[in-house]
Amino acid sequence: MNAPLALNSVSKSFAGKPAVTDVSFTIEPGQIVGFLGPNGAGKTTTLRMSLGLIKPDRGSVSLFGKPPGDDAFGRIGFLPEERGLYKKQTAREAIAHMARLNGVKKKPAFVLADEMLDKYGLGKAKRKKNKDMSKGMAQKVQLLAAIAHDPEFHILDEPFSGLDPVNQQVLEGIVREIASRGRTIIFSTHVMEHAERLCDRIILMASGEKVFDGTTEAALANAPRRVILASESGGLTDLVTPFAANIETRANGELSLTLKPDAQAHDILERCVEQSLRLSKYEPIRATLHEAFVALVGDDVARQAEDADVKTAEIFG
Numbered sequence: 001m002n003a004p005l006a007l008n009s010v011s012k013s014f015a016g017k018p019a020v021t022d023v024s025f026t027i028e029p030g031q032i033v034g035f036l037g038p039n040g041a042g043k044t045t046t047l048r049m050s051l052g053l054i055k056p057d058r059g060s061v062s063l064f065g066k067p068p069g070d071d072a073f074g075r076i077g078f079l080p081e082e083r084g085l086y087k088k089q090t091a092r093e094a095i096a097h098m099a100r101l102n103g104v105k106k107k108p109a110f111v112l113a114d115e116m117l118d119k120y121g122l123g124k125a126k127r128k129k130n131k132d133m134s135k136g137m138a139q140k141v142q143l144l145a146a147i148a149h150d151p152e153f154h155i156l157d158e159p160f161s162g163l164d165p166v167n168q169q170v171l172e173g174i175v176r177e178i179a180s181r182g183r184t185i186i187f188s189t190h191v192m193e194h195a196e197r198l199c200d201r202i203i204l205m206a207s208g209e210k211v212f213d214g215t216t217e218a219a220l221a222n223a224p225r226r227v228i229l230a231s232e233s234g235g236l237t238d239l240v241t242p243f244a245a246n247i248e249t250r251a252n253g254e255l256s257l258t259l260k261p262d263a264q265a266h267d268i269l270e271r272c273v274e275q276s277l278r279l280s281k282y283e284p285i286r287a288t289l290h291e292a293f294v295a296l297v298g299d300d301v302a303r304q305a306e307d308a309d310v311k312t313a314e315i316f317g
Ligand SMILES: Nc1ncnc2c1ncn2[C@@H]1O[C@H](COP(=O)(O)OP(=O)(O)OP(=O)(O)O)[C@@H](O)[C@H]1O
Pocket: 014, 015, 018, 019, 037, 038, 039, 040, 041, 042, 043, 044, 045, 046, 081, 190
């Protein structure tokens, strides 16, 4: 079976400014892949090149083994970053319309639209016009429109952006449900937590380049490992210093210790037992993907990325 998507060294510049540089990856059937990176990292440009909506300056794209084109008709569901539904269409018309564009006949398209709206809790909104819907509702309808024809491969650009936490959870449920039917999914996001919860694999972009491609666990292995410790007796700092790359003392007296690469949190516990030092707190901290991202790209790039995110939040707040 041909891979749903393969990118081979694709690059794209806009007005001489690189947006994507030498990116390669292959998405295998049945994978659920998080395409991560801050605003401006090159995710949307890469997804547009994947679909053939824009041509790479260099490199090649293959969709189901062929260059993007008519051969992939009906096999892909695409949720673009720009949201938009025809204002006067109702929810069921919008979904049926997209399903028809993807090859479903008129009557079954409306049956499908009604079924999907019922299934995902929007049954009452079937005849509601898009102009009268809340932003979250319109976004869910647009997603259902993109996936109604039950494509093999889903390309979702920032599906979670602009949704409140409850609707984000609903959408995570939809993504899980699609994946449970063996479909292939790549979704972009700059919010790492969605990928942590949903993905087998993550591809991390920064400044137009792919900086990581692997499992979530492998990405997390790049993050600093920390342990929070406290003891009523003295001598804790001296005892843990050999295991620590860094120790911060918190205002409440607890130590936040970053482990050396070869040290393990349980080594500390064992040493404390050996030395009869009683711990009142021992809390290994699970690293976040954000920390892994900072470790992978370095502080400077991560800070630029955060600044870009803040600007976006200010603009689109
Ligand atoms: N059509 C375009 N014309 C000019 N510059 C563009 C165009 N599309 C993207 N860019 C630039 O390319 C870079 C990568 O943008 P892209 O939209 O691919 O990033 P992204 O990771 O999807 O971020 P976001 O989440 O903000 O969309 C940015 O610097 C952006 O300004």
